[in-house]
Amino acid sequence: MREYADRDLPDDVVRRILEAGRLAGSAVNRQPWRFLAVRDRDLLDRLADTVYASDNLRGAKLAVAIVVSDSPGFDCGRAAQNMMLAAWNEGVGSCPNGMPEPQRAAEVLDLQDGERPLNILSFGYPAKPRDPEARSPEEWVAGANRKPFDEVVELR
Numbered sequence: 001m002r003e004y005a006d007r008d009l010p011d012d013v014v015r016r017i018l019e020a021g022r023l024a025g026s027a028v029n030r031q032p033w034r035f036l037a038v039r040d041r042d043l044l045d046r047l048a049d050t051v052y053a054s055d056n057l058r059g060a061k062l063a064v065a066i067v068v069s070d071s072p073g074f075d076c077g078r079a080a081q082n083m084m085l086a087a088w089n090e091g092v093g094s095c096p097n098g099m100p101e102p103q104r105a106a107e108v109l110d111l112q113d114g115e116r117p118l119n120i121l122s123f124g125y126p127a128k129p130r131d132p133e134a135r136s137p138e139e140w141v142a143g144a145n146r147k148p149f150d151e152v153v154e155l156r
Contacts, residue, residue: 021064039061047109093130
């Protein structure tokens with residue numbers, strides 16, 4: 001989701017989203033992440049200049065920078081997915097945002113030496129109402145812009 005309504009996220013909803021990330025599974029329980037939750041409008045605007053699709057952050061009510069120092073990212077992907085699913089459960093949309101120059105984002109976020117932002121998630125209530133039950137699961141799958149099942153999955 002890339003367009004958000006001009007409606008603030010309640011603190012308890014933000015907390016549930018962040019808790020979902022914090023509680024994500026982690027290999028050997030390392031928890032190699034730090035989450036920077038950004039709600040400050042000025043900081044969101046400056047951070048928007050560091051991602052590929054700046055409007056995702058300019059319209060968001062919350063951004064979460066997933067920060068690591070030495071993680072290859074798999075566990076962080078799990079944390080991101082947990083946050084995005086928890087948000088959807090609350091009626092909140094989200095979008096992962098990659099960065100062409102992560103160092104610029106690190107500077108905006110004032111990260112410590114050795115830390116880098118792995119991804120920046122944007123969150124907000126959808127600008128247009130969404131009804132996931134408007135289509136059957138089969139209709140959602142048929143409309144997905146994905147490689148065919150047999151090209152991706154090999155059953156042995």
